[in-house]
Amino acid sequence: MEPQIPPSEPAPAHPPLEALAVQPLVNRDYESRPALFYERLRAEYGPVAPVDVLGVPAWLVIGYPQTLDILRDARGVWSRRLDSWRARREGRVPADWPLLPVYGLDFSVFRDGADLSRLRGAWSEGLRPFQDRSRPQAKQLEQAVRRYADELITVLSEGGGRTGWADLSAQYARPLPLMVMGRLLGADSARGDELIMDLWRVLDAGPDAAEASARLMAEVTQVCAAKAAEPGEDLPSFMLAAVPDLTVDELAREMVLLTGLIGDFTGTLVGNTIAEVVIGETGARDSLSAGMIQEAVNRAAISSPPMANLSFRWPKVDVRIGRFQIAAGDPVMLSPAAAHLDPAFTEGAAADSIYSSRAHLAWGAGPHACLGRDLATTITVIAVERLFDRFGGLRLALPADQLPWRSSPMMRGLRSLPVHYELAGEPPPPAGSPDAEPAAGQGADEPESRSLVRRILRAVRLAQS
Numbered sequence: 001m002e003p004q005i006p007p008s009e010p011a012p013a014h015p016p017l018e019a020l021a022v023q024p025l026v027n028r029d030y031e032s033r034p035a036l037f038y039e040r041l042r043a044e045y046g047p048v049a050p051v052d053v054l055g056v057p058a059w060l061v062i063g064y065p066q067t068l069d070i071l072r073d074a075r076g077v078w079s080r081r082l083d084s085w086r087a088r089r090e091g092r093v094p095a096d097w098p099l100l101p102v103y104g105l106d107f108s109v110f111r112d113g114a115d116l117s118r119l120r121g122a123w124s125e126g127l128r129p130f131q132d133r134s135r136p137q138a139k140q141l142e143q144a145v146r147r148y149a150d151e152l153i154t155v156l157s158e159g160g161g162r163t164g165w166a167d168l169s170a171q172y173a174r175p176l177p178l179m180v181m182g183r184l185l186g187a188d189s190a191r192g193d194e195l196i197m198d199l200w201r202v203l204d205a206g207p208d209a210a211e212a213s214a215r216l217m218a219e220v221t222q223v224c225a226a227k228a229a230e231p232g233e234d235l236p237s238f239m240l241a242a243v244p245d246l247t248v249d250e251l252a253r254e255m256v257l258l259t260g261l262i263g264d265f266t267g268t269l270v271g272n273t274i275a276e277v278v279i280g281e282t283g284a285r286d287s288l289s290a291g292m293i294q295e296a297v298n299r300a301a302i303s304s305p306p307m308a309n310l311s312f313r314w315p316k317v318d319v320r321i322g323r324f325q326i327a328a329g330d331p332v333m334l335s336p337a338a339a340h341l342d343p344a345f346t347e348g349a350a351a352d353s354i355y356s357s358r359a360h361l362a363w364g365a366g367p368h369a370c371l372g373r374d375l376a377t378t379i380t381v382i383a384v385e386r387l388f389d390r391f392g393g394l395r396l397a398l399p400a401d402q403l404p405w406r407s408s409p410m411m412r413g414l415r416s417l418p419v420h421y422e423l424a425g426e427p428p429p430p431a432g433s434p435d436a437e438p439a440a441g442q443g444a445d446e447p448e449s450r451s452l453v454r455r456i457l458r459a460v461r462l463a464q465s
């Protein structure tokens with residue numbers, strides 16, 4: 001496999017990227033029928049296509065071997081530093097490009113070399129107690145996720161009969177990881193609530209998103225400063241213990257990254273997995289019926305990767321991919337979503353295989369590969385397991401092709417997932433009634449977690465109204 005042709009070959013003659021990228025990435029087909037969109041690009045351009053990303057020209061890599069090769073970066077050709085972007089150095093990136101605030105945050109995603117290794121070292125050591133299932137923190141976190149999932153299900157179904165209607169995206173899949181995030185950060189409950197609600201406002205990109213984003217940064221910085229002064233049993237404290245010269249500002253930027261990774265991408269994987277199971281077209285339902293929840297999650301990660309396209313990388317030298325010459329400093333977006341549709345990936349799998357491929361790219365690969373994969377998978381598996389345990393029947397309340405997707409160049413997730421449900425057991429009594437007992441198996445702190453559920457769901461309703 002040699003997807004990037006050595007520069008000794010004559011460079012193909014074509015106009016520069018700026019003159020080629022007329023095709024907008026975010027369009028109606030990209031949102032509602034992405035497979036059709038990517039296949040059209042593949043037929044027209046091959047493994048890499050020039051596209052327009054919200055007003056900025058970029059190369060979209062859609063071939064599987066090419067994406068994997070760039071992710072692995074065996075020859076050290078690729079940079080993630082923002083100053084590698086030629087058009088930006090030349091002042092040609094609009095100051096109001098919507099993704100610029102995130103690119104400007106200078107967290108691990110946009111670092112190379114020793115700078116990157118230092119931050120990744122802090123991440124892997126900081127996450128270890130939560131991802132190594134033999135450690136007490138991991139066990140407590142799993143119990144908490146289970147409890148939050150049960151609380152959310154109780155609250156969304158209380159006061160009704162055995163059957164009802166719910167939005168499993170806004171009322172379950174998205175709030176659940178937000179609650180986990182508050183716990184990982186070790187924020188006290190008042191500050192944790194504020195943080196969660198501001199994150200929701202940022203993710204929803206509503207009218208108050210800019211103010212919420214500034215507040216979120218300030219709140220996260222305060223939490224990190226408090227952890228530096230008085231460490232606890234939480235992710236920022238463990239990261240500081242692993243890399244003691246990490247500054248509060250550096251740590252806060254990584255924790256803002258965490259809010260997106262947990263709050264947005266993990267919620268999206270939960271929602272996408274539930275949708276795949278309920279729709280039943282991709283084998284995820286069969287996996288779940290066979291008791292293989294992890295396999296259902298893997299199938300959803302292949303057919304609906306939450307990080308559909310990855311933020312830019314830039315080659316340090318000219319690189320040839322397919323029929324195009326990518327100039328040094330051109331922005332390149334890798335597309336796991338499109339790579340998963342490439343025959344070079346799909347034809348490797350036997351159609352009737354019980355297990356789907358683990359060679360997919362939903363978690364990235366190489367020097368920037370995901371470090372929170374086990375945690376995100378655990379949260380998703382518990383969320384799916386609790387949901388299908390508590391509900392005997394779930395049916396889409398809309399035809400599958402009318403489900404509303406959130407448009408973003410990077411993320412693919414549902415705006416809402418409306419379902420008709422039937423509970424497996426007795427419905428919970430109305431809130432506040434004398435019969436409103438905690439569900440079995442819950443710990444002593446569950447009244448607090450249930451009231452957190454209510455406060456979050458109220459914030460979600462307010463943000464949506």
Ligand code: HEM
Pocket residue numbers: 108109110120123127258261262265266267269305306307310311361362363364365367368369370371372373375376
């Ligand atoms: C379903 C949820 C998630 C998905 C789909 C996901 C996927 C990914 C992908 C594709 C990358 C590589 C990005 C690139 O190469 O451009 C990545 C990087 C990363 N992820 Fe995740 N992730 C998820 C959740 C999490 C969680 C919960 C954490 C931490 C608690 C986490 C921590 C990281 C870190 C630290 C990086 C590396 C950043 C870097 O070195 O550039 N991820 N993730």
